[in-house]
Amino acid sequence: MAVQLPHMFTERMKHLLGDQFESFMQSYEQSPHAGLRVNTLKISMEQFKEMAPFDLRPIPWCETGFYVPHGVKPGLHPYYHAGLYYIQEPSAMAPVEQLQVQPGDRVLDLCAAPGGKSTQIAAKLQGKGVLVTNDIHAERTKALAKNIELYGVRNAVVLNESPERIADAFPHYFNKVLIDAPCSGEGMFRKDEDMVKSWEHHSVEKCVLMQRDILETAARLLAPGGTIVYSTCTFAPEENEAMIAAFLKLNPDFSVVNIAETKGFAPGRPDWVREMLPTQASETAEVLDQTRGTARLWPHLLEGEGHYVAVLQHIAGHESDVKLSEHVNDKSAPLNESSEDRSFLRSASYPLTKADRKKERLLRVESREGSDRNTRSGHPSGKAGRKAKETGGRKSERGQGRATDSGNVDPLAVYSQFVKDNIDLPLHGETVCYGDRIYQSAVGASRLEGLKVVRPGWFVGTIKHARFVPSHPLACALRTSEARRSVNLSSADGEAVRYLKGETLNIEQERIVLHEGTLSKGYVLVCIDGYAAGWGKWLDGVLKNEYPAGWRWTSK
Numbered sequence: 001m002a003v004q005l006p007h008m009f010t011e012r013m014k015h016l017l018g019d020q021f022e023s024f025m026q027s028y029e030q031s032p033h034a035g036l037r038v039n040t041l042k043i044s045m046e047q048f049k050e051m052a053p054f055d056l057r058p059i060p061w062c063e064t065g066f067y068v069p070h071g072v073k074p075g076l077h078p079y080y081h082a083g084l085y086y087i088q089e090p091s092a093m094a095p096v097e098q099l100q101v102q103p104g105d106r107v108l109d110l111c112a113a114p115g116g117k118s119t120q121i122a123a124k125l126q127g128k129g130v131l132v133t134n135d136i137h138a139e140r141t142k143a144l145a146k147n148i149e150l151y152g153v154r155n156a157v158v159l160n161e162s163p164e165r166i167a168d169a170f171p172h173y174f175n176k177v178l179i180d181a182p183c184s185g186e187g188m189f190r191k192d193e194d195m196v197k198s199w200e201h202h203s204v205e206k207c208v209l210m211q212r213d214i215l216e217t218a219a220r221l222l223a224p225g226g227t228i229v230y231s232t233c234t235f236a237p238e239e240n241e242a243m244i245a246a247f248l249k250l251n252p253d254f255s256v257v258n259i260a261e262t263k264g265f266a267p268g269r270p271d272w273v274r275e276m277l278p279t280q281a282s283e284t285a286e287v288l289d290q291t292r293g294t295a296r297l298w299p300h301l302l303e304g305e306g307h308y309v310a311v312l313q314h315i316a317g318h319e320s321d322v323k324l325s326e327h328v329n330d331k332s333a334p335l336n337e338s339s340e341d342r343s344f345l346r347s348a349s350y351p352l353t354k355a356d357r358k359k360e361r362l363l364r365v366e367s368r369e370g371s372d373r374n375t376r377s378g379h380p381s382g383k384a385g386r387k388a389k390e391t392g393g394r395k396s397e398r399g400q401g402r403a404t405d406s407g408n409v410d411p412l413a414v415y416s417q418f419v420k421d422n423i424d425l426p427l428h429g430e431t432v433c434y435g436d437r438i439y440q441s442a443v444g445a446s447r448l449e450g451l452k453v454v455r456p457g458w459f460v461g462t463i464k465h466a467r468f469v470p471s472h473p474l475a476c477a478l479r480t481s482e483a484r485r486s487v488n489l490s491s492a493d494g495e496a497v498r499y500l501k502g503e504t505l506n507i508e509q510e511r512i513v514l515h516e517g518t519l520s521k522g523y524v525l526v527c528i529d530g531y532a533a534g535w536g537k538w539l540d541g542v543l544k545n546e547y548p549a550g551w552r553w554t555s556k
């Protein structure tokens with residue numbers, strides 16, 4: 001056996017699994033299954049299947065998920081750097097599928113780092129609605145923000161907060177909440193030996209306390225009639241069925257939605273709670289049986305690691321449900337992001353109370369004043385970004401958001417001009433300035449006041465020396481057709497890797513694809529086999545590399 005399992009763990013599993021124990025133990029002789037999930041924000045399933053560089057086999061419970069053959073390293077392909085897929089353990093794809101996310105939903109991923117499930121949610125939202133993604137550990141939110149950006153998510157807010165503080169800012173706001181809870185990690189022993197080492201330190205009891213608090217707070221965040229999906233990657237009944245039963249007992253306005261016993265999913269085990277935790281079982285007797293409708297994913301019954309998933313449905317208007325009415329102001333209405341409104345500083349389009357609106361107006365003014373101070377400008381620059389002539393060119397070219405007076409610049413005007421000159425897309429949400437950085441936010445600044453915000457929205461760029469410098473996340477989320485200048489590099493001939501390594505490339509003018517009325521000089525969206533990977537700046541046959549140093553291709 002490759003993994004040394006803790007004795008206490010195997011003894012418990014032997015007792016619980018009975019005649020299945022042997023095949024459970026045999027699963028530890030096999031290698032863990034590797035998977036990837038196609039990022040349908042950037043590429044359709046059909047297109048991906050056509051150009052997939054590896055042999056792929058579908059994962060039964062996730063229609064965008066595939067098993068990757070052993071030995072293949074999907075992280076070492078240019079498509080990974082173009083954000084075309086996320087590398088994810090197959091069982092970990094199950095919880096989001098059960099959340100049934102639809103475009104326009106307001107979704108909260110409470111325990112999100114490094115972002116596997118958040119990127120899956122974002123793909124399901126298709127840019128409509130909002131994703132608030134959070135992790136309590138600051139260090140882990142760095143990877144979370146990077147993944148959100150690499151995968152081209154436009155409608156996410158990244159927080160580094162406690163669930164309680166999020167609940168104060170967003171009471172009963174979300175119609176879908178995912179809790180991929182911190183847990184004792186027993187289901188990951190085969191995949192990650194470090195989990196075995198940390199098992200003793202992350203005692204089941206400690207995890208139970210955290211999970212209980214998180215679940216209880218999630219109920220305060222959920223809109224009437226909303227859904228919570230709770231998942232763990234552990235087998236311990238205390239963290240699974242017993243946790244759900246305790247929640248149902250305390251929250252009679254929730255019930256379990258049964259997960260179908262197909263695709264290798266096994267039912268929840270209320271009988272194990274009765275056997276191992278008799279006191280808890282008797283305290284929750286009237287609801288415990290519902291947990292049979294939750295799902296266990298076992299490494300000996302399907303091709304994946306160990307997981308547990310429960311779907312909890314709020315019953316709107318339930319007699320016990322007085323607490324909701326104090327807060328709710330039809331916040332279950334989804335964000336409508338379909339309008340082609342290009343105006344800047346537009347507030348997010350969810351219904352707000354009068355007080356909310358007043359607060360939001362004030363904050364927007366403040367945020368704008370703050371940014372004015374930080375960019376050392378207080379007045380609109382007038383006709384920033386006027387038409388310029390490209391040397392030697394015949395057509396006149398739009399400028400690049402360059403201000404006429406560097407000491408006297410309205411950052412939003414500079415940004416607005418850059419957008420007009422360089423990209424063709426409607427920008428949704430509220431434009432928010434944090435210092436010299438500009439974001440498009442799906443929730444607006446006022447909601448985020450006082451919270452530890454890692455990203456208030458889609459980071460689009462920075463004001464530097466009175467110019468707008470587009471960000472890497474802006475490029476990652478663009479489609480080729482949305483950039484007024486683009487160039488395509490092939491993954492097959494090494495040019496794409498040279499770009500990803502940060503090299504300057506010689507690119508003839510004919511290769512720059514231009515929208516009508518745009519000349520070749522300026523910011524160019526660099527694409528790999530047709531999919532955005534970053535920016536370059538083209539001038540006279542040379543493409544200056546704008547791929548960020550921290551993101552570069554480092555392997556040979």
Ligand SMILES: C[S@@+](CC[C@H](N)C(=O)[O-])C[C@H]1O[C@@H](n2cnc3c(N)ncnc32)[C@H](O)[C@@H]1O
Nearest residue numbers: 111112113114115116117135136137180181182
């Ligand atoms: C199982 S991992 C999440 C994996 C993630 N959902 C994914 O798919 O990539 C659990 C996460 O919960 C975070 N966490 C622990 N306690 C938390 C709390 N009280 N509130 C929010 N996040 C918490 C941990 O930092 C950890 O990143």
